[in-house]
Amino acid sequence: MKIINPSPKMNRRSFVKKVLNGTIAGSLYLVWPMGSESLEIPEQIPGIRGREYDIHNQEFAFIVDITRCIGCGSCCVADKREYNVPDGNFRTWVERYVKGFSDEVYVDCPNGGLDGYQHPRKDITEKVRDTFFVPKLCNMCREAPCVQVCPVGATFKSPDGFVLVDEKRCVGCAYCIQACPYSARFLHPVKKVAQKCTWCYHRIRKGLLPACVQVCPTGARKFGSMKDETSEVYKILKGPGVLTVLKKEMGTFPSLYYEGARREVI
Amino acid sequence: MDLSYRMRLLIVLISIGVLAGGGLVVKRLLIPDSFGVYGPYRADAIVEAALVPIRHGTNASCFKCHPYEANIHKNGRHHTISCEFCHGTYADHVKNGKKTGTLPVKKGKEITTLCLRCHNTEIKARKEKVIKTVAMPDHLKDQNVKITHNCNQCHHVHAPLKYIIRAKQITGLMEAGS
Amino acid sequence: MDTAYSFAAMPISNYVFPNDLHVHWSMMIVLYPYITGLVDGAFIIAALYYLFDIKTLRPVARFSLLFALAFLCCATLPLLLHLGRPERNLNMLLTPSPTSAMAGFGYIYAVSMGVLVFIVLFVYRPDLVELRVTSKGWLQFLYRAMTFDSIDLSEDALVLDKKIIRFLVGIGIPIAVVLHGYVGFIFGGVKANPTWSTPLMPVIFLFSACVSGICAIILAYIVIRKIKGRTIDHRCIKTCIKTLTLFFILAFAFEMLEVFSHSYLRTGYHHMVEGLLNGPLADSFWFWQVKIGSVIPLIILGVMGIFNIKDRLYDFMAAVVSTILLLQVFLMRWNVVIGGQLMSKSARGYTEFHPEWFGKEGILAVIIVMVIPFIILFVFSRIFPFWTTGNETDV
Structure with missing residues (x-):
């Protein structure tokens, strides 16, 4: 595998600076921080490794197929482990919806789905019409309210379409947490900065799938590059299937799509 | 000094202007280097986000050293299940090609x-x-x-x-x- | 209406998004708009005198400027206590995001501070010049600095001062409106939260700010004068109460308009907010803020406006109504800031908030932050004479 390495004289910081200042035209190479280890893992997203990462010419899509989600909570566990997410805060979680014949919707999400769903709900007295699981994560809005309201530019939308948090500049005002219609954000209790799901940006840039996608046993979570016409997400988005987004009326234009989401899903 | 009242006020006004201007100069100096390369944020933050070390490998990374289990796992109905979901993360087990910890077996x-x-x-x-x-x-x-x-x-x-x-x-x- | 329909209309299963269980904006964010509101209201009193020539307000005009300044000095305290990373607060000034309402804070605050300081200096200049002559040591140095080292009290200079004051108060009003209206806008601009996202929010905040500021001035004036054993200018109190009545009617009308128009429209928004106001906020909103805090003062203010009441009783009622309204505005801030966050963005449930005692955003910290402006005010009283000397009731 070809890794693009900076010249040995250049340390990473100055290299990155050079890239950013435009000496290396508009592209962002990546230098692997943990030896070649992560590169020994076969690439999962084709077209990332071994070539220039043109940050302005990328498009990724995330699709959650709720008809395939079985509520095992693998994604939640993987997510917590990948980031050491502090207890009580969630980058991703899985909700359980139960719909009664009266049209009443019962939703619960004990411990964010981390322990899975071992038992059915016992507190529902009426006859159940339908039940399903809904995984939630950052919607990567194209018009992200969190980016709009961040007073210091610590939350931003990168040219490749990811809403990221600059933990070195975040002042911890929590305005973005208020602004997110999906409640995907939280304030890290120790670092005191805002955090949220990044679709595992650090994995994607190494050609790997997001941790939650990678561990999903049923393929309910799908991720891929829209530049790759063979990818599953490309085929789904190109196809006739009905895809919806959450809280469309918020005008946030999420790039997270749901397949098979019922109207009760908020 | 024997300045007229109006003159003094003018000096005050000018000092405010100078202070504000000085403040703006200091502000410019304190803005981080890569701020504004792509937009009103620190472009270095993208690189930092990309450089975060991974903690989960893939099943392939486990199979490399566990060929016996790999053979069974790959050919069974559970082939879509991630090793790391049941056993824990790669990062807790291997670092720089060396085993650093034992993962639990249920x-x-x-x-x-x-x-x-x-x-x-x-x-x-x-x-x-x-x-x-x-x-x-x-x-x-x-x-x-x-x-x-x-x-x-x-x-x-x-x-x-x-x-x-x-x-x-x-x-x-x-x-x-x- | 059959039960199935009513269930469908109100899909509340008390499901709270896992990240919504925690209330992120707690008491310090209640306190911040409360403090800027006091600044605003007090400034309005001064503006009525200095810009709109309402002469009866003369006894409190200068005091209200110092009162506003004392509270403005502390306006950033609750924010710093609230920030997760207070040491990075200057980021707000260094890299203000052009799209964020909050990013304007540093600049709006700095400008309003500057304007208010200069208004105070020019208003007090004749007194400061006199005090400069009689004082010694570092105090004299302070007075020299505050009078721009000039003792010019000629007719010409005083006329110039007056013009400058009018100009500064003139630009001070929009700045004060922006300083506080923007706080309302910060809430009003959060589309994710249905109780906040209304264009009425800045308006409601502004009027209630005027209410709280005027009340604070009335109360402080009466209390300080009583303690000092000096006379209370009844005509001044009367003008204040009339102004207060006007602002309070506007504030209360807008607060209720927001609730009633939505409960009449009966949109999805209403069903969520109805559950909030009748559920977790039933006590603090309907009972304390509306019944005790708004209806009773309205009746008292009505009585004060319609009937002829003896001066002493009138002043007493003024103090009582001011106290209640100060609490009302605090409750209103509470119900907006904390209450708004009790409703999960899942639109299906409500979380809880229990104030802590000792944290940096706890009750004790709130009390300390509210005491500091009074300490500053006391220090000011040693430097600036609060009340005009001579015949105080003189117009």
């Missing part, structure tokens, strides 16, 4: 609990086409085994139908090779 009742996380029929949201589910303890009764049995006493955890198929082949319920 035992006894833990295994049943783990299996039922996905395979419990009681949770109605699990569709036939996605996953095969069982009701407990009905399944144990149906199969005429002890009610205290753990799942792994019949099902290989990495390839749940491995023993079942083999048993069927031996008893002639199934042709070998099918």
Whole structure:
């Protein structure tokens, strides 16, 4: 595998600076921080490794197929482990919806789905019409309210379409947490900065799938590059299937799509 | 000094202007280097986000050193399950090609609990086409085994139908090779 | 209406998004708009005198400027206590995001501070010049600095001062409106939260700010004068109460308009907010803020406006109504800031908030932050004479 390495004289910081200042035209190479280890893992997203990462010419899509989600909570566990997410805060979680014949919707999400769903709900007295699981994560809005309201530019939308948090500049005002219609954000209790799901940006840039996608046993979570016409997400988005987004009326234009989401899903 | 009142006020006004201007100069100096390369944010933050070390590998990274398990896992019905979900993350096990920690292996009742996380029929949201589910303890009764049995006493955890198929082949319920 | 329909209309299963269980904006964010509101209201009193020539307000005009300044000095305290990383607060000034309402804070605050300081200096200049002559040591140095080292009290200079004051108060009003209206806008601009996202929010905040500021001035004036054993200017109190009545009617009308128009429209928004106001906020909103905090003062203010009441009783009622309204505005801030966050963005449930005692955003910290402006005010009283000397009731 070809890794693009900076010249040995250049340390990473100055290299990155050079890239950013435009000496290396508009592209962002990546230098692997943990030896070649992560590169020994076969690439999962084709077209990332071994070539220039043109940050302005990328498009990724995330699709959650709720008809395939079985509520095992693998994604939640993987997510917590990948980031050491502090207890009580969630980058991703899985909700359980139960719909009664009266049209009443019962939703619960004990411990964010981390322990899975071992038992059915016992507190529902009426006859159940339908039940399903809904995984939630950052919607990567194209018009992200969190980016709009961040007073210091610590939350931003990168040219490749990811809403990221600059933990070195975040002042911890929590305005973005208020602004997110999906409640995907939280304030890290120790670092005191805002955090949220990044679709595992650090994995994607190494050609790997997001941790939650990678561990999903049923393929309910799908991720891929829209530049790759063979990818599953490309085929789904190109196809006739009905895809919806959450809280469309918020005008946030999420790039997270749901397949098979019922109207009760908020 | 013998300045007129108006003159003094003018000096005050100019000083405010100078202070504000000075403030703006200081502001410019204190803005981080890569701020504004792509937009009103620090472009270095993108690089930092990309450089965060990964903690989960993939199944391929586990299979490299565990060929025996890999062979079973890859050929069984559980091939879509991530090794790391049951055993823990790659980063807790290997660093720079060297083993740094032992990952847990589930035992006894833990295994049943783990299996039922996905395979419990009681949770109605699990569709036939996605996953095969069982009701407990009905399944144990149906199969005429002890009610205290753990799942792994019949099902290989990495390839749940491995023993079942083999048993069927031996008893002639199934042709070998099918 | 059959039950099935009513269930469908109100899909509340008390499901709270896992990240919504925690209330992120707690008491310090209640306190911050409360403090800027006091600044605003007090400034309005001064503006009525200095810009709109309402002469009866003369006894409190200068005091209200110092009162506003004392509270403005502390306006950033609750924010710093609230920030997760207070040491990075200057990021707000260094890299203000052009799209964020909050990013304007540093600049709006700095400008309003500057304007208010200069208004105070020019208003007090004749007194400061006199004090400069009689004082010694570092105090004299302070007075010299505050008078721009000039003792020019000629007719010409005083006329110039007056013009400058009018100009500064003139630009001070929009700045004060922006300083506080923007706080309302920060809430009003959060589309994710249905109780906040209304264009009425800045308006409601502004009027209630005027209410709280005027009340604070009335109360402080009466209390300080009583303690000092000096006379209370009844005509001044009367003008204040009339102004207060006007602002309070506007504030209360807008607060209720927001609730009633939505309960009449009966949109999805209403069903969520109805559950909030009748559920977790039933006590603090309907009972304390509306019944005790708004209806009773309205009746008292009505009585004060319609009937002829003896001066002493009138002043007493003024103090009572001011106290209640100060609480009302605090409750209103509470119900907006904390109450708004009790409703999960799942639109299906409500979380809880229990104030802590000792944290940096706890009750004790709130009390300390509210005491500091009074300490500053006391220090000011040693430097600036609060009340005009001579015949105080003189117009």
